Amino acid sequence: MADYTLKELMTIAAARQISDGSIIFCGTGISMVAAMAAKHINAPNSSIFFETGAIDSVLEELPLAVADPRVMYYTAVNGNLSDAFSYMQNRKTGKQVVGIMGAAQIDCYGNLNSTVIGDYHEPKVRFSGSGGACDVASFVDDSIIFMQHEKRKFVSKVDYLTSPGWLDGGDGRERAGLTGNGPSKVITDMAIMGFEKSTRKMFLERYYPGTNPDKILENMDFDVDISKARELSPPTREELGILREKCDPHGLII
Amino acid sequence: MITKTEKLMDIASAVDTFVTDGCHLSIGGFTVNRNPMAGVYEIIRQRKKGLHLYAHSNGQGVDELIGGGCIEKLEIAYAGNGRFAPTCIRFKKAIQEGTLLVEDYSNYQMTLRFMAGAMGVPFLPSRSSLGTDIISKWGFSEKLRQDDPKIPNQKIIVGKNPFDQWTDAEKLVFVPAIIPDVTIIHVQKADEHGTASIQGLPMADVDQAKAAKHLIVTCEELVTSHQMKSQSDANQIPHFCVDAVVHQPGGAYPTACYNFYDYDPFFLKEYKKFASDDNLHSQYLDEYIHGLKDHQERLDLAGEDRLQIIKADKRTGYAINLDRK
Numbered sequence: 001m002a003d004y005t006l007k008e009l010m011t012i013a014a015a016r017q018i019s020d021g022s023i024i025f026c027g028t029g030i031s032m033v034a035a036m037a038a039k040h041i042n043a044p045n046s047s048i049f050f051e052t053g054a055i056d057s058v059l060e061e062l063p064l065a066v067a068d069p070r071v072m073y074y075t076a077v078n079g080n081l082s083d084a085f086s087y088m089q090n091r092k093t094g095k096q097v098v099g100i101m102g103a104a105q106i107d108c109y110g111n112l113n114s115t116v117i118g119d120y121h122e123p124k125v126r127f128s129g130s131g132g133a134c135d136v137a138s139f140v141d142d143s144i145i146f147m148q149h150e151k152r153k154f155v156s157k158v159d160y161l162t163s164p165g166w167l168d169g170g171d172g173r174e175r176a177g178l179t180g181n182g183p184s185k186v187i188t189d190m191a192i193m194g195f196e197k198s199t200r201k202m203f204l205e206r207y208y209p210g211t212n213p214d215k216i217l218e219n220m221d222f223d224v225d226i227s228k229a230r231e232l233s234p235p236t237r238e239e240l241g242i243l244r245e246k247c248d249p250h251g252l253i254i
Numbered sequence: 255m256i257t258k259t260e261k262l263m264d265i266a267s268a269v270d271t272f273v274t275d276g277c278h279l280s281i282g283g284f285t286v287n288r289n290p291m292a293g294v295y296e297i298i299r300q301r302k303k304g305l306h307l308y309a310h311s312n313g314q315g316v317d318e319l320i321g322g323g324c325i326e327k328l329e330i331a332y333a334g335n336g337r338f339a340p341t342c343i344r345f346k347k348a349i350q351e352g353t354l355l356v357e358d359y360s361n362y363q364m365t366l367r368f369m370a371g372a373m374g375v376p377f378l379p380s381r382s383s384l385g386t387d388i389i390s391k392w393g394f395s396e397k398l399r400q401d402d403p404k405i406p407n408q409k410i411i412v413g414k415n416p417f418d419q420w421t422d423a424e425k426l427v428f429v430p431a432i433i434p435d436v437t438i439i440h441v442q443k444a445d446e447h448g449t450a451s452i453q454g455l456p457m458a459d460v461d462q463a464k465a466a467k468h469l470i471v472t473c474e475e476l477v478t479s480h481q482m483k484s485q486s487d488a489n490q491i492p493h494f495c496v497d498a499v500v501h502q503p504g505g506a507y508p509t510a511c512y513n514f515y516d517y518d519p520f521f522l523k524e525y526k527k528f529a530s531d532d533n534l535h536s537q538y539l540d541e542y543i544h545g546l547k548d549h550q551e552r553l554d555l556a557g558e559d560r561l562q563i564i565k566a567d568k569r570t571g572y573a574i575n576l577d578r579k
Contacts, residue, residue: 051361052284053455053456060570061572061574061575064519066285066336067287067311069454069516069517070570071455072571073570073572079455080456081310082366082458085361085362089381089382120387123350124350125346126341126345126346127341128334129331131311131334132331132360132361134360134383135360138381138383138384139381160387161385162388164386167385172385176425177384177385177423177425178384250579252578253337
């Protein structure tokens with residue numbers, strides 16, 4: 001069995017979710033490495049693009065920000081900010097986009113908070129704000145969310161709803177007037193969560209080797225269905241090799 | 255031969271002339287990229303106060319302006335600096351301590367707001383943020399908005415598609431135009447009349463530039479009109495949009511300027527230390543900004559070695575193998 005870190009496991013788990021030919025939107029950090037891993041491992045015909053307007057970047061070196069000059073080199077097109085978001089709002093290209101994002105808080109319908117903890121006008125903690133996350137969540141047909149599995153992050157109600165997941169479940173998005181879909185998966189440092197087809201409630205899909213469904217529930221402030229949970233097959237030696245040699249050889253993120 | 259025009263000036267004169275206390279300012283760039291830092295440091299140096307700042311994802315410039323005590327209100331989509339600061343440090347502190355007011359939008363919404371300003375229309379529509387707190391929670395109260403003629407009365411409006419259900423849209427989100435008093439951007443090339451060319455990603459600089467009542471362009475290279483007109487396809491801003499042109503090599507430092515230099519990871523890590531402690535930050539302001547005469551002295555402080563290390567490779571436009579650990 002191959003030796004791997006949790007971050008490597010999460011990255012590979014996310015990469016596996018991406019279908020070939022997707023247009024991948026990713027932010028900074030682990031989501032970017034996951035996108036690169038997907039492109040190198042299981043989705044070679046995918047295009048990575050950034051909200052800053054860089055389309056199909058070659059990513060010879062790992063960028064540390066979506067505005068890093070490394071995203072601008074050897075791209076199909078270097079568009080402006082409005083171009084990037086238009087690809088997502090446009091129904092033809094929006095259907096091909098999968099977003100990869102993180103957040104400070106998530107609720108059982110995959111709604112995200114990256115704005116404040118506490119009252120909006122007198123916050124206990126202030127975060128960066130939406131950035132492109134709310135736009136991605138509003139438009140695209142699929143998104144994958146990275147989270148740390150902690151009780152204070154998996155909450156019954158987010159302090160501020162920054163990015164729409166499935167809103168209040170069921171056909172909530174349709175009722176609000178949104179196109180696209182909420183997230184399909186949440187990848188954490190303990191598990192992979194999915195969303196039920198009709199209620200759109202979060203449920204436990206896979207738990208990582210070394211943990212179990214009960215432990216996972218202990219790290220959440222709301223209960224989820226664990227009846228369908230199975231153990232995740234660990235990263236293969238080949239997947240790890242590609243991740244370590246091609247995606248983040250200097251260990252900047254992973 | 256560069257002819258002397260009345261637009262050509264140094265950054266101190268440009269800031270002194272166009273950035274007044276309490277004005278509405280917009281800065282270009284995005285997080286670690288092509289922030290108009292020479293302009294930012296000069297604004298801090300001249301101790302401008304009470305500014306209303308618009309940016310969308312910023313970054314070094316926004317955090318330094320807030321830390322420099324210049325900003326009273328901010329409208330932004332993302333106050334972070336990539337891996338160097340997931341949330342901008344002085345910004346975070348100011349919000350949590352109640353010394354800064356912020357209005358949150360999404361990136362696309364801020365982009366559309368600048369576009370509306372540039373187009374001369376009062377708003378633009380999108381389908382973004384329906385069902386979220388970006389719509390239901392306003393950072394600026396109704397009263398504040400009504401009392402200030404430079405801020406629209408509504409933050410954001412959800413309305414019916416006026417073209418029935420055309421494109422299957424029933425509800426739309428309308429975001430109001432931004433019209434800054436002054437926008438400052440840093441570009442790679444410009445001529446003495448202001449025609450400007452941005453290389454790499456333009457971000458929303460072009461719309462930010464056109465939306466403003468006054469535009470200050472700082473540039474790495476100052477070239478002749480003939481040279482600019484010989485590369486028309488590469489130009490984005492025509493001279494009649496521009497009020498001041500400042501020849502400022504290194505003007506985006508410590509952020510990156512594609513094809514010229516990378517961001518300075520060493521300083522951005524140091525800044526994190528300075529910004530996280532009030533005493534250190536105070537010292538930082540004195541040593542790195544107020545105690546320096548101009549941006550050239552800031553570059554001298556960084557040192558020739560550092561500047562060589564971050565110099566862009568001609569092939570890639572960034573510094574290959576730059577140590578960013």
